[in-house]
Amino acid sequence: MHLGIRSNAALRSIACHSQLNSCPQRFSQKYSKMDETIDNASYIVDGVREKLMNDWKILQHVFKLVEKEDTFCANPELWREQKIVDFMQPDELKKHIDLTIKENETSTNSDIEQICQQVIQYSVKTSHGRFHNQLFGQMDPFGLAGAWITEALNTSSYTYEVAPVFSLIETEIISTVCRLAGYSQGDGIFAPGGSSSNMYGLVLARYKRFPQIKSTGMFGLRPLVIFTSEDSHYSLQKAAHWLGIGADNCIAVRTNAKGQMSLDDLEAKIKAARARGHEPFFINATAGTTVLGAFDDIAGTADVANRHGLWLHVDACLGGSALLAYKNRSLLKGLERANSFAWNPHKTLGVPLQCSLFLTSESDLLARCNSIEVNYLFQQDKFYDISYDTGNKSVQCGRKIDAFKFWLMLKARGYGKYGHLVDHAILMARLLEQKLRGRPDRFRLVLEQHEYSNVCFWYIPKSMRVQSSEETAEWRARLYTVAPLIKERMAYSGTLMVGYTPLSSRKLGNFFRMVFTCFPVLKTDELDVILDEIERLGKEL
Amino acid sequence: MHLGIRSNAALRSIACHSQLNSCPQRFSQKYSKMDETIDNASYIVDGVREKLMNDWKILQHVFKLVEKEDTFCANPELWREQKIVDFMQPDELKKHIDLTIKENETSTNSDIEQICQQVIQYSVKTSHGRFHNQLFGQMDPFGLAGAWITEALNTSSYTYEVAPVFSLIETEIISTVCRLAGYSQGDGIFAPGGSSSNMYGLVLARYKRFPQIKSTGMFGLRPLVIFTSEDSHYSLQKAAHWLGIGADNCIAVRTNAKGQMSLDDLEAKIKAARARGHEPFFINATAGTTVLGAFDDIAGTADVANRHGLWLHVDACLGGSALLAYKNRSLLKGLERANSFAWNPHKTLGVPLQCSLFLTSESDLLARCNSIEVNYLFQQDKFYDISYDTGNKSVQCGRKIDAFKFWLMLKARGYGKYGHLVDHAILMARLLEQKLRGRPDRFRLVLEQHEYSNVCFWYIPKSMRVQSSEETAEWRARLYTVAPLIKERMAYSGTLMVGYTPLSSRKLGNFFRMVFTCFPVLKTDELDVILDEIERLGKEL
Structure with a gap:
C-alpha cells in the first residue's frame, strides 16, 4: 500500500538533523557518521504509519463482531x-482474558478481534430484556447510533468552532x-452524570446567595446547610464534602410512609439549623428516589423554600423522564417553581x-457563576x-458530546x-405489584404501591412460609439473607438480573428492587417470567 | 415480523385491569365498557415494540454512512x-439541518440516515491530518474500536457486578x-476529563491535611491556599471556586522565560501567604502548559513542597504522555515524588x-476520602x-467506561x-520550529524552542514585513489581529485548523498554537504544507 511516505533513510536524516539543529543542507547527508545516534525509533514510527490505513479496518471487524455476538439481544x-x-x-x-499490558506487544486485527470477542462474551448484556439491575436498562437503538457517530467524530462540547452542529443541538x-x-428564561448544561448535575445545583445556589465565594471562598461564613431526605441519593453528601460544606451539614430529613420527604420535619430542621447559628441555603427535593422511586411533594417543598428564602433544587435524575409522560406528568407537579433540577x-x-442534564430557571446565572477568562x-x-x-458555563474543560445521541x-x-x-x-410496575399480590405466600411488597417504575419486594422461600405470628425478628433476619443468595444464583445462571x-x-434488610425502563418494552406475561425465575432460583433455600 | 407480542386487545384489557386494581378474572373482559377509559397510548407503545428489532438495523446504516462519508479521513x-x-x-x-424537536415526529431509518449524513457533513473532522486546533488530534483506530464496543455494552464503572471485565481493566x-x-503503592481512578482529575488532587490533598472537612466543612478554618503557575490551566481556578476555596486563594506564581513556574516566586508566595495567616496546602506543577507546552521543574517543586509540608500535584493532563516516551521521559523527572497527578x-x-486518569501515590487515601456508605x-x-x-472511590455514581478503549x-x-x-x-514540533526559522521574514516564534509538541508562532503578512526598528507598538497591535483573520479563512476554506x-x-497578543499528537503520524514535508497554507490564506492581509 502506497501512502506517500518518505523512506526510512530520509526520516533518519531528519532525526539527525533535529538533534544537531543544523542547517537544511545536512538533509543530504544520508547514512553519514551521524547514523550512530539513530536508534530504531523511526523504523517503529514508520511501521505504525504504514499500517494505519489498514488499522482503520478494525472497525469493520468490530461492527461484525458486535452483530455476531448479538450484543443487544434484540x-x-x-x-x-x-x-x-x-x-x-x-x-x-483473569485466566480467561489476558489483561496485562506490555511494552512490546503487537497484535494483528484478528488478535484484537479475538480479545474483543472475549470482552463482549464476559461483559453484562445490559440491553438484554431481563436486565433490571440498575436504574438504566436497554438502550434505544437510535441512541446507540448517535453515540457511535459522536465517538466517530471525536470532539468536545466547549466551542462552536470544533463542535458546530453539536453546540446547536445542545442549545x-x-x-x-x-x-x-x-x-421561560432557563438555561442548562450537560454534565457527566447525575452526581455532577446535583453539584451544579449546589454551586449555583451557593453562588446566588454568596457570590463572593467564587473569589474568596467560604472561610468567613457561618456553616452553610443543605436539606435533603434520608432516602435521597448519596451524591448530595459526596457533593457536600467536595464543595467544602461537609457531610454533617447535609441534613437528612425524615420520609413519610410513601418515601416522600416530610415537610414538617424539613421545616423543623431548617429552624433548628438557624437556631444554632447555621445558614440554610439549599433544599433538595427528590423526584424518584433511588430505591423506592418516591417523589417528594415539589410544590409543597417550594412553599417551604419560599418561606425561608432557600434555593430549591430537584434531583429528578431518575424521575425527570416523567416530564414527557402523559398519565404521570403530575408526579413532577411544582417543578416549574424549582430553581434548578437534574435529569438523567x-x-x-x-x-x-x-446523558445527564442540569437545568436552572435563571438564564444568566450559570454563565456568571462558572465562567472565567480563558483566552x-x-x-x-x-x-x-x-x-x-x-x-465556559461548565466546570469541565473538554466535555463529551452527550446531547447528540439523545x-x-x-x-x-x-x-x-x-x-x-x-x-x-410505570404501568408495568403497577402490574408487577398486582402479580406480587397474587402470590402472597411467596412474595411481599415493601410498599403497597410505589409511585414510579421501581417495585421493591421480598421473596419468601418455601421453608420460610409461616403464620404471621411466627414472623419473628429471627425470621426477618433470615429473610434479609435471601436476596443476596438468589442474586448469586442469578449471576451464575445468567437468566435474570x-x-x-x-x-x-x-430499618429494612435486603429486598429486591426491580426497575422498569422504556426499553425493553415489556409485555405482561414477561412479568410472570421474572417472578417464576426468582421462584425457580430460590426454591431450595 | 413475529415478535411474540400480545394483541392490542389483550394489552388494552391489561390497561383496564391495572386501572381497576381488579382480580385476574377481569382479563377476559375484552372490549368491555371499560374501553372508554382507554386512549391510544397502548397502540403507540405496541407500535414502538413491533418496530424495535427493525430499529436496531439503523446501526448498519450508520456504520456504512461513517465509512461512506470518510469520517476519519484515513x-x-x-x-x-x-x-x-x-x-x-x-x-x-440551522437552515441546513432541522434541529427542532417535536412531540410527534416519526422518522424512517432512511430519514435518520439522512440526518446523520448532514450531521457528519457539517461537523469538524478531528481525525483529518490537518486538524491541529486542540490538544487532541486524530484518534487511534483501535481506540475508536474500543469506544464503540463500550457504547454497545452500555454499562457503568461502579461495580464488578455490572462491569466485570471493565473493572479488571480499569484496575x-x-x-x-x-x-x-x-x-509503588499508588491508586487512581478515571475521571470525566482533566478538570475533574485536578479537582480530585485538590480534594485529596485537603482531606489528607484536614480530614474533618469531609464531615464538618471548611467554615472554621483559616483560608486554604493553592499555588499554581500563571500559565497553568484554568481548571485550578474553577476548582478553587467549586471547592469553596475561592479563586483569590489560587495564587498565580510567575513563570520564567521558558514558561516554567519560578520556584523562587513560589517560595516567596508561600511565605507571604503564611505571613498573612493563611494556610498553604497544595502546589500544582504543570507538565505541559496549555499554550506553550512548558514543563515545570517537578523535582525542584517537590523540594519546595517538602520544605513547606505541602501536597504536590502535577497537572500532566497534556504532558503525561511523556511517561511512555524514550527520548523525552525526562520531562517528567521527579514525578515519582508528587503526591498525585492527572493525565489525559x-x-x-x-x-x-x-480518557483522563487521576493517580495518587498513597494506596488507601482515595477510598477513605471519597467513600460513604451506599447500601x-x-x-x-x-x-x-x-x-x-x-x-465508591469516585465522586460520581454512574461513570462512563473510559478505560477499555485505552x-x-x-x-x-x-x-x-x-x-x-x-x-x-515532539520531534515534529522541533522540526517545525526549524522550518519557521527558515522563513524568518514570514514567521516568528514565541519561544525559540518549546519543550513539548506545541509550537507557538506569529505569521507576518507581506504588508507588515519591515525593519525591526519599525516594529512599533502599533505594528504589534496589528500583528495580533492576523491570526484571527487567518483563522476565519481556515474555517471557510476547510483546509487547515x-x-x-x-x-x-x-502581555502577548494573538499567535498560532500548533499542536502535534501521536496521530496523525506526520512526515516532514507535511510541515511545509502547513506553513504554505498559512501563507496562502494570509497573503492578501
Missing part, C-alpha cells in the same frame, strides 16, 4: 436462551427541556450512558456568535412516544 | 482535497500507570475523548471480592510504540 424470543452474563469470579476471569435540547419544565435521560428513557479557548474576537461556545432519539420518535413509553414502564438493597431509613 | 493522500469542516455561521447551519491500567510513574491520554496519545450499590454482603467495586490500544500496539510516537510528535491564543502572562 430478539425477545431469544431472551430465554441468551445469557445476560457469563459470570466468573475475578480471579477466574436546542436545553431550550426544549426548559420549555417542558415551565422555565440515560436512566428511564434508554439514552446510552452518560486560548473562549476568545472574544472570534468570527462567529460566541454565545454558542457553551463550554437528540437523535427525539428526532427518530418525537418526545411524545417516550412519554407513552414512560407511562408504559434484578438488584437488591437494604433501606436503612426504615 | 488516507493521507486525500487530505489536500478533503475539507476538515464545511463551515457555516450558526444561523446558516490493570491504574496499576500499570502507577508502575510507570514510580508509585485523550490528548497526545489519541485515545478517543474522554444499594456497594453492598458489603456480595458474593465476589468487592475490592473490584471501584465506584486498554485496547495498549493491547494492540504495546505501550512502547506510543512512547516512540510521542517522541516523534490551527488554534490561536494570546498569552496574558507575557
Whole structure:
C-alpha cells in the first residue's frame, strides 16, 4: 500500500538533523557518521504509519463482531436462551482474558478481534430484556447510533468552532427541556452524570446567595446547610464534602410512609439549623428516589423554600423522564417553581450512558457563576456568535458530546412516544405489584404501591412460609439473607438480573428492587417470567 | 415480523385491569365498557415494540454512512482535497439541518440516515491530518474500536457486578500507570476529563491535611491556599471556586522565560501567604502548559513542597504522555515524588475523548476520602471480592467506561510504540520550529524552542514585513489581529485548523498554537504544507 511516505533513510536524516539543529543542507547527508545516534525509533514510527490505513479496518471487524455476538439481544424470543452474563469470579476471569499490558506487544486485527470477542462474551448484556439491575436498562437503538457517530467524530462540547452542529443541538435540547419544565428564561448544561448535575445545583445556589465565594471562598461564613431526605441519593453528601460544606451539614430529613420527604420535619430542621447559628441555603427535593422511586411533594417543598428564602433544587435524575409522560406528568407537579433540577435521560428513557442534564430557571446565572477568562479557548474576537461556545458555563474543560445521541432519539420518535413509553414502564410496575399480590405466600411488597417504575419486594422461600405470628425478628433476619443468595444464583445462571438493597431509613434488610425502563418494552406475561425465575432460583433455600 | 407480542386487545384489557386494581378474572373482559377509559397510548407503545428489532438495523446504516462519508479521513493522500469542516455561521447551519424537536415526529431509518449524513457533513473532522486546533488530534483506530464496543455494552464503572471485565481493566491500567510513574503503592481512578482529575488532587490533598472537612466543612478554618503557575490551566481556578476555596486563594506564581513556574516566586508566595495567616496546602506543577507546552521543574517543586509540608500535584493532563516516551521521559523527572497527578491520554496519545486518569501515590487515601456508605450499590454482603467495586472511590455514581478503549490500544500496539510516537510528535514540533526559522521574514516564534509538541508562532503578512526598528507598538497591535483573520479563512476554506491564543502572562497578543499528537503520524514535508497554507490564506492581509 502506497501512502506517500518518505523512506526510512530520509526520516533518519531528519532525526539527525533535529538533534544537531543544523542547517537544511545536512538533509543530504544520508547514512553519514551521524547514523550512530539513530536508534530504531523511526523504523517503529514508520511501521505504525504504514499500517494505519489498514488499522482503520478494525472497525469493520468490530461492527461484525458486535452483530455476531448479538450484543443487544434484540430478539425477545431469544431472551430465554441468551445469557445476560457469563459470570466468573475475578480471579477466574483473569485466566480467561489476558489483561496485562506490555511494552512490546503487537497484535494483528484478528488478535484484537479475538480479545474483543472475549470482552463482549464476559461483559453484562445490559440491553438484554431481563436486565433490571440498575436504574438504566436497554438502550434505544437510535441512541446507540448517535453515540457511535459522536465517538466517530471525536470532539468536545466547549466551542462552536470544533463542535458546530453539536453546540446547536445542545442549545436546542436545553431550550426544549426548559420549555417542558415551565422555565421561560432557563438555561442548562450537560454534565457527566447525575452526581455532577446535583453539584451544579449546589454551586449555583451557593453562588446566588454568596457570590463572593467564587473569589474568596467560604472561610468567613457561618456553616452553610443543605436539606435533603434520608432516602435521597448519596451524591448530595459526596457533593457536600467536595464543595467544602461537609457531610454533617447535609441534613437528612425524615420520609413519610410513601418515601416522600416530610415537610414538617424539613421545616423543623431548617429552624433548628438557624437556631444554632447555621445558614440554610439549599433544599433538595427528590423526584424518584433511588430505591423506592418516591417523589417528594415539589410544590409543597417550594412553599417551604419560599418561606425561608432557600434555593430549591430537584434531583429528578431518575424521575425527570416523567416530564414527557402523559398519565404521570403530575408526579413532577411544582417543578416549574424549582430553581434548578437534574435529569438523567440515560436512566428511564434508554439514552446510552452518560446523558445527564442540569437545568436552572435563571438564564444568566450559570454563565456568571462558572465562567472565567480563558483566552486560548473562549476568545472574544472570534468570527462567529460566541454565545454558542457553551463550554465556559461548565466546570469541565473538554466535555463529551452527550446531547447528540439523545437528540437523535427525539428526532427518530418525537418526545411524545417516550412519554407513552414512560407511562408504559410505570404501568408495568403497577402490574408487577398486582402479580406480587397474587402470590402472597411467596412474595411481599415493601410498599403497597410505589409511585414510579421501581417495585421493591421480598421473596419468601418455601421453608420460610409461616403464620404471621411466627414472623419473628429471627425470621426477618433470615429473610434479609435471601436476596443476596438468589442474586448469586442469578449471576451464575445468567437468566435474570434484578438488584437488591437494604433501606436503612426504615430499618429494612435486603429486598429486591426491580426497575422498569422504556426499553425493553415489556409485555405482561414477561412479568410472570421474572417472578417464576426468582421462584425457580430460590426454591431450595 | 413475529415478535411474540400480545394483541392490542389483550394489552388494552391489561390497561383496564391495572386501572381497576381488579382480580385476574377481569382479563377476559375484552372490549368491555371499560374501553372508554382507554386512549391510544397502548397502540403507540405496541407500535414502538413491533418496530424495535427493525430499529436496531439503523446501526448498519450508520456504520456504512461513517465509512461512506470518510469520517476519519484515513488516507493521507486525500487530505489536500478533503475539507476538515464545511463551515457555516450558526444561523446558516440551522437552515441546513432541522434541529427542532417535536412531540410527534416519526422518522424512517432512511430519514435518520439522512440526518446523520448532514450531521457528519457539517461537523469538524478531528481525525483529518490537518486538524491541529486542540490538544487532541486524530484518534487511534483501535481506540475508536474500543469506544464503540463500550457504547454497545452500555454499562457503568461502579461495580464488578455490572462491569466485570471493565473493572479488571480499569484496575490493570491504574496499576500499570502507577508502575510507570514510580508509585509503588499508588491508586487512581478515571475521571470525566482533566478538570475533574485536578479537582480530585485538590480534594485529596485537603482531606489528607484536614480530614474533618469531609464531615464538618471548611467554615472554621483559616483560608486554604493553592499555588499554581500563571500559565497553568484554568481548571485550578474553577476548582478553587467549586471547592469553596475561592479563586483569590489560587495564587498565580510567575513563570520564567521558558514558561516554567519560578520556584523562587513560589517560595516567596508561600511565605507571604503564611505571613498573612493563611494556610498553604497544595502546589500544582504543570507538565505541559496549555499554550506553550512548558514543563515545570517537578523535582525542584517537590523540594519546595517538602520544605513547606505541602501536597504536590502535577497537572500532566497534556504532558503525561511523556511517561511512555524514550527520548523525552525526562520531562517528567521527579514525578515519582508528587503526591498525585492527572493525565489525559485523550490528548497526545489519541485515545478517543474522554480518557483522563487521576493517580495518587498513597494506596488507601482515595477510598477513605471519597467513600460513604451506599447500601444499594456497594453492598458489603456480595458474593465476589468487592475490592473490584471501584465506584465508591469516585465522586460520581454512574461513570462512563473510559478505560477499555485505552486498554485496547495498549493491547494492540504495546505501550512502547506510543512512547516512540510521542517522541516523534515532539520531534515534529522541533522540526517545525526549524522550518519557521527558515522563513524568518514570514514567521516568528514565541519561544525559540518549546519543550513539548506545541509550537507557538506569529505569521507576518507581506504588508507588515519591515525593519525591526519599525516594529512599533502599533505594528504589534496589528500583528495580533492576523491570526484571527487567518483563522476565519481556515474555517471557510476547510483546509487547515490551527488554534490561536494570546498569552496574558507575557502581555502577548494573538499567535498560532500548533499542536502535534501521536496521530496523525506526520512526515516532514507535511510541515511545509502547513506553513504554505498559512501563507496562502494570509497573503492578501
